[in-house]
Amino acid sequence: MFNIEEFDLKLETSFIGRNFIYIEEINSTNEYLMTESENLGNGTVILSEFQIDGKGRLNRKWLSNKNQNLTFSILLNKKLDKININHINLSASLAVANSIENLFQLKTDLKWPNDILVKNKKLSGILLESTFNNSKLEKLVIGIGVNVNQTKFEGEYKVKPTSLKFEVKKEISRERLLNEILNNFEANIIELKTNSKRILNDWRDKCRMIGEHITIHSNDKIIHGIFYDIDANGFMIIKIGDQLEKITSGDISLK
Ligand code: BTN
Numbered sequence: 001m002f003n004i005e006e007f008d009l010k011l012e013t014s015f016i017g018r019n020f021i022y023i024e025e026i027n028s029t030n031e032y033l034m035t036e037s038e039n040l041g042n043g044t045v046i047l048s049e050f051q052i053d054g055k056g057r058l059n060r061k062w063l064s065n066k067n068q069n070l071t072f073s074i075l076l077n078k079k080l081d082k083i084n085i086n087h088i089n090l091s092a093s094l095a096v097a098n099s100i101e102n103l104f105q106l107k108t109d110l111k112w113p114n115d116i117l118v119k120n121k122k123l124s125g126i127l128l129e130s131t132f133n134n135s136k137l138e139k140l141v142i143g144i145g146v147n148v149n150q151t152k153f154e155g156e157y158k159v160k161p162t163s164l165k166f167e168v169k170k171e172i173s174r175e176r177l178l179n180e181i182l183n184n185f186e187a188n189i190i191e192l193k194t195n196s197k198r199i200l201n202d203w204r205d206k207c208r209m210i211g212e213h214i215t216i217h218s219n220d221k222i223i224h225g226i227f228y229d230i231d232a233n234g235f236m237i238i239k240i241g242d243q244l245e246k247i248t249s250g251d252i253s254l255k
Contacts, residue, residue, distance in 0.1 A: 017074075018041075019040065020047070030127060054145065056127060076141075091185060106168065110203060223238065
C-alpha cells in the first residue's frame, strides 16, 4: 500500500502535489485529469495503484502491475500562456532521471522525446496531453509511469523494460521516489521561466544518442541520419547528408 503520510513528509513543493488524489483503480490517470480538470486545482496529482487502460505514446498501452509501480499524472491548468509544451516534456523526463540518480546512484539515459532508460532498458515513460481553446493552451496533463518494484514483465514491449528493484536489487520506497520526482519537477518548471537553457543543456548531457546514427519512425516514414541536437524548442534536429531537418514527433532507435 502507498503510504500518503510518508509521501507527504518530504514533499517540498508549493503547488505540485498539494492536492493529491490516491485511487486503487482507474482507467487511466491521464484520462481522469483530462476529463475532470475543471474541478481541480493547478498542480493536482493523481496516483493510481492500477490502470485498466493505461495509455502510452503513439497509441500504445502502458502496462503496469498493481501496487508495485508509480503510475500518476500531474495537472497544469493555470498561467499557461508562456509555456512551451516541449520544455515541460523535457523537464519532466529530467526530473525523473535526476531523482533516480540522486536516490539510487543509477546512471540514466534520456531518449528523445521523453523515455528514461537504464542500461538501454526502459524504466519510465511520459505521456503529455493537452487541450487548446482558440489556439490558447487550456490545460496540460503530464502522465508518468515508472517501473519501481515490478520485476517480471509479460507482454510485448518495443524497448525491453526494467525496474528500479531489478537494477538495485532491493525493494524501493515509492513514496520517497514520488516526492523527489515532484520536488524536482516543480523546481524545473519554475526555472524554465528564467533559464530554459539550463534545462535543455542538462537534458542534452543525459541524452547519449546525440551524435549517433539513428533511425526515426515518424508519421509512417522511416528516416536515417545523425542525431545532431535538440533545438531551443526541444525538437530533434537530425543531420541527413549535409542537411539539417527538424523532427517534431516519432520513435527513435540506434541504427
Ligand atoms: C510511453 O512511454 O509510451 C508513455 C507512458 C506513459 C504512462 C503513464 S502511467 C500514468 C499516466 N496515465 C496513463 O494512462 N499514461 C501515463
